[in-house]
Amino acid sequence: MAVLDIVTYPNKILKEISRPVERFDGELHKLLDDMYETMLAKNGVGLAAIQVAVPIRALLIDLGDEEGKQSKDTLIEVINPEFLEWEGTQKDKEGCLSVPDYFDEVERYEKVKVKFFDRFGKEHIMDADGLLSVAFQHETDHLDGHLFVERLDYIKRKKFEKEWKKLLKKRKK
Numbered sequence: 001m002a003v004l005d006i007v008t009y010p011n012k013i014l015k016e017i018s019r020p021v022e023r024f025d026g027e028l029h030k031l032l033d034d035m036y037e038t039m040l041a042k043n044g045v046g047l048a049a050i051q052v053a054v055p056i057r058a059l060l061i062d063l064g065d066e067e068g069k070q071s072k073d074t075l076i077e078v079i080n081p082e083f084l085e086w087e088g089t090q091k092d093k094e095g096c097l098s099v100p101d102y103f104d105e106v107e108r109y110e111k112v113k114v115k116f117f118d119r120f121g122k123e124h125i126m127d128a129d130g131l132l133s134v135a136f137q138h139e140t141d142h143l144d145g146h147l148f149v150e151r152l153d154y155i156k157r158k159k160f161e162k163e164w165k166k167l168l169k170k171r172k173k
């Protein structure tokens with residue numbers, strides 16, 4: 001397994017629309033394994049394939065157990081996700097490995113029902129609420145070329161652009 005480089009904002013790769021996975025083969029499994037290693041190394045709870053520059057509809061979510069401990073038992077591998085139902089709204093602070101060190105509140109659906117496939121091509125249907133629901137929506141946005149900062153209102157978006165410039169400068173030093 002390997003820790004991969006994460007593509008960060010404003011790299012145009014992140015705007016690409018990812019294509020559906022057609023083969024649930026060893027190549028996919030290796031990518032998912034490397035993505036998991038990468039996500040843990042960067043202290044993330046979600047990661048989409050496009051964030052490691054692979055434009056396919058695959059993503060990981062691992063919110064950990066009650067103590068926040070992440071493992072293969074709490075990992076959800078999500079291939080070709082599709083929302084079947086959604087209801088309500090909630091607002092939570094979000095962050096993203098492609099927008100490091102920036103966190104802000106985003107409005108999302110409170111509950112979602114999502115259909116997806118696992119690494120072996122087996123179909124699953126899951127009801128998610130709370131943070132899990134947010135994670136499904138945030139990660140699926142990546143597959144359609146969207147980042148959470150695009151969902152901020154005008155004033156917050158301006159604040160983000162300003163703070164991001166400062167963060168980039170700091171990182172270069």
Ligand code: CO
Nearest residue numbers: 095096097098
């Ligand atoms: Co993200």
